[in-house]
Amino acid sequence: xxxxxxxxxxxxxxxxxxxxxxxxxxxxxxxxxxxxxxxxxxxxxxxxxxxxxxxxxxxxxxxxxxxxxxxxxxxxxxxxxxxxxxxxxxxxxxxxxxxxxxxxxxxxxxxxxxxxxxxxxxxxxxxxxxxxxxxxxxxxxxxxxxxxxxxxxxx
Amino acid sequence: xxxxxxxxxxxxxxxxxxxxxxxxxxxxxxxxxxxxxxxxxxxxxxxxxxxxxxxxxxxxxxxxxxxxxxxxxxxxxxxxxxxxxxxxxxxxxxxxxxxxxxxxxxxxxxxxxxxxxxxxxxxxxxxxxxxxxxxxxxxxxxxxxxxxxxxxxxxxxxxxxxxxxxxxxxxxxxxxxxxxxxxxxxxxxxxxxxxxxxxxxxxxxxxxxxxxxxxxxxxxxxxxxxxxxxxxxxxxxxxxxxxxxxxxxxxxxxxxxxxxxxxxxxxxxxxxxxxxxxxxxxxxxxxxxxxxxxxxxxxxxxxxxxxxxxxxxxxxxxxxxxxxxxxxxxxxxxxxxxxxxxxxxxxxxxxxxxxxxxxxxxxxxxxxxxxxxxxxxxxxxxxxxxxxxxxxxxxxxxxxxxxxxxxxxxxxxxxxxxxxxxxxxxxxxxxxxxxxxxxxxxxxxxxxxxxxxxxxxxxxxxxxxxxxxxxxxxxxxxxxxxxxxxxxxxxxxxxxxxxx
Numbered sequence: 001x002x003x004x005x006x007x008x009x010x011x012x013x014x015x016x017x018x019x020x021x022x023x024x025x026x027x028x029x030x031x032x033x034x035x036x037x038x039x040x041x042x043x044x045x046x047x048x049x050x051x052x053x054x055x056x057x058x059x060x061x062x063x064x065x066x067x068x069x070x071x072x073x074x075x076x077x078x079x080x081x082x083x084x085x086x087x088x089x090x091x092x093x094x095x096x097x098x099x100x101x102x103x104x105x106x107x108x109x110x111x112x113x114x115x116x117x118x119x120x121x122x123x124x125x126x127x128x129x130x131x132x133x134x135x136x137x138x139x140x141x142x143x144x145x146x147x148x149x150x151x152x153x154x155x
Numbered sequence: 156x157x158x159x160x161x162x163x164x165x166x167x168x169x170x171x172x173x174x175x176x177x178x179x180x181x182x183x184x185x186x187x188x189x190x191x192x193x194x195x196x197x198x199x200x201x202x203x204x205x206x207x208x209x210x211x212x213x214x215x216x217x218x219x220x221x222x223x224x225x226x227x228x229x230x231x232x233x234x235x236x237x238x239x240x241x242x243x244x245x246x247x248x249x250x251x252x253x254x255x256x257x258x259x260x261x262x263x264x265x266x267x268x269x270x271x272x273x274x275x276x277x278x279x280x281x282x283x284x285x286x287x288x289x290x291x292x293x294x295x296x297x298x299x300x301x302x303x304x305x306x307x308x309x310x311x312x313x314x315x316x317x318x319x320x321x322x323x324x325x326x327x328x329x330x331x332x333x334x335x336x337x338x339x340x341x342x343x344x345x346x347x348x349x350x351x352x353x354x355x356x357x358x359x360x361x362x363x364x365x366x367x368x369x370x371x372x373x374x375x376x377x378x379x380x381x382x383x384x385x386x387x388x389x390x391x392x393x394x395x396x397x398x399x400x401x402x403x404x405x406x407x408x409x410x411x412x413x414x415x416x417x418x419x420x421x422x423x424x425x426x427x428x429x430x431x432x433x434x435x436x437x438x439x440x441x442x443x444x445x446x447x448x449x450x451x452x453x454x455x456x457x458x459x460x461x462x463x464x465x466x467x468x469x470x471x472x473x474x475x476x477x478x479x480x481x482x483x484x485x486x487x488x489x490x491x492x493x494x495x496x497x498x499x500x501x502x503x504x505x506x507x508x509x510x511x512x513x514x515x516x517x518x519x520x521x522x523x524x525x526x527x528x529x530x531x532x533x534x535x536x537x538x539x540x541x542x543x544x545x546x547x548x549x550x551x552x553x554x555x556x557x558x559x560x561x562x563x564x565x566x567x568x569x570x571x572x573x574x575x576x577x578x579x580x581x582x583x584x585x586x587x588x589x590x591x592x593x594x595x596x597x598x599x600x601x602x603x604x605x606x607x608x609x610x611x612x613x614x615x616x617x618x619x620x621x622x623x624x625x626x627x628x629x630x631x632x633x634x635x636x637x638x639x640x641x642x643x644x645x646x647x648x649x650x651x652x653x654x655x
Contacts, residue, residue: 119541
């Protein structure tokens with residue numbers, strides 16, 4: 001195993017979260033049918049979650065050992081830098097708006113906001129590109145691929 | 156003879172012909188745009204085909220897969236950014252060639268070699284799959300269990316710098332695949348008492364989350380890197396060059412087929428191994444490797460397209476994916492009501508010959524599209540990420556929602572996307588997760604059938620791994636993979652390398 005000399009900040013905390021989540025899943029696996037028989041519904045889930053716990057612990061120990069080698073940047077400047085956080089928030093907002101606004105309006109708003117934020121071209125061009133993109137996607141998928149898309153109150 | 160009719164089916168039906176052509180063209184462009192991978196394209200595109208006829212879907216998928224594996228080489232050569240993981244090795248010599256003003260020559264040679272590799276892979280598929288599926292009818296459940304474990308271990312060890320991270324990712328995928336009602340006893344597993352979870356988690360949601368949204372967030376980290384333009388000259392390669400490299404291409408293709416056919420390993424690993432092999436065996440390369448050697452293009456590009464045909468072999472004969480893309484295709488086949496496995500060839504041989512025919516056709520389209528239209532192409536490759544990333548998010552939503560018109564699936568997709576981002580940042584490979592999702596249920600039922608046939612007796616269960624010749628061979632291979640990952644073995648091979 002060729003170890004990377006540095007790791008992204010927060011690796012230890014993330015590994016810890018993974019181990020804890022694996023333990024919760026392992027408990028769930030055990031609660032399916034316990035150790036009642038070797039071919040019961042819960043055996044394979046226990047093997048899988050057990051593997052997660054063991055490998056998770058190895059990753060955790062390794063991350064602890066290399067904690068000093070983290071590449072200097074802070075968690076909030078690198079892993080969840082403001083621009084990544086903002087774009088992720090836009091994605092979450094988009095998915096929450098799908099229900100009330102419907103696909104067309106929500107997608108248009110998201111594309112316009114997303115491109116305005118990432119592309120930084122002039123606003124008129126961004127507006128035109130997002131309108132054309134939504135129209136093209138809608139026509140292609142609704143009428144050519146005959147896919148059902150979320151409908152909102154208006155559309 | 157009947158098979159021949161199905162082989163030519165896509166060639167004679169205009170709509171199937173068009174599907175294959177569109178798939179190939181889409182695959183090339185998607186593969187070429189950095190940030191759009193074949194796996195992402197396959198996962199989003201396949202979700203739209205669920206309402207289609209299965210033949211249309213198979214034709215499109217064959218095109219996308221072959222085109223996408225090739226397309227990655229374009230941006231590797233022109234921008235030094237591999238458009239797909241299978242083109243990582245291509246950039247090593249492709250970009251230096253472009254810098255010397257030989258971008259056209261490099262693209263042309265790559266195209267021809269990819270097509271040769273593709274044909275070798277398809278030939279291997281056509282010859283080997285019927286034999287293997289006959290043989291596979293003899294497989295016991297424990298053999299399936301062994302093959303699935305081998306696949307997961309291979310992808311876990313090769314896809315990441317850390318074995319533990321690879322295996323963790325695969326085990327996590329298995330757990331996702333097991334969520335819901337147990338098909339044998341109807342007990343709920345990992346449902347947290349929620350009734351809605353009894354139906355399981357849509358694998359499309361997991362797939363698009365990990366390969367679509369997670370990738371978009373990950374690319375945000377490098378969004379402002381500028382790219383460098385290259386001039387492209389004549390594309391048709393000189394015949395003497397093609398002739399000279401045919402032997403190397405065939406050799407690399409063989410490596411590609413074998414690696415592709417191993418469960419879990421695909422074009423990305425095949426191309427790296429073929430590159431390494433060429434580097435060690437070619438005595439007088441056109442230029443030193445890494446400075447623009449033609450050999451450095453021929454080897455990985457033949458191998459990764461040959462791996463496509465190879466990866467179809469375990470998928471169609473055993474129902475075990477050869478790589479992440481075939482894992483997605485397996486899921487699609489299930490949704491179309493087909494059951495990939497040894498019986499697929501017995502019950503629906505036409506489907507097999509049809510698939511081979513589509514791949515063959517897609518390979519011809521690859522040659523045509525690969526040697527034309529480079530101007531529009533370079534414009535598209537330079538499309539700003541600021542436009543592409545939001546579009547991928549919208550397409551991910553459409554793809555996830557299309558499968559069962561469920562917003563819950565979209566929320567799952569989002570959750571997997573965010574989790575996938577962190578996994579990627581901290582060096583966990585995501586391909587084993589998808590392999591785990593697909594293989595999880597198969598491993599679970601194989602394990603339980605094997606255990607039931609051993610009457611829940613642990614010692615009898617393990618003895619059977621050593622009594623059947625096939626199980627013994629698989630067990631030994633599995634032990635070899637595990638041992639080769641231990642520090643002891645590695646130290647010895649490192650010492651041997653230092654000596655040599």
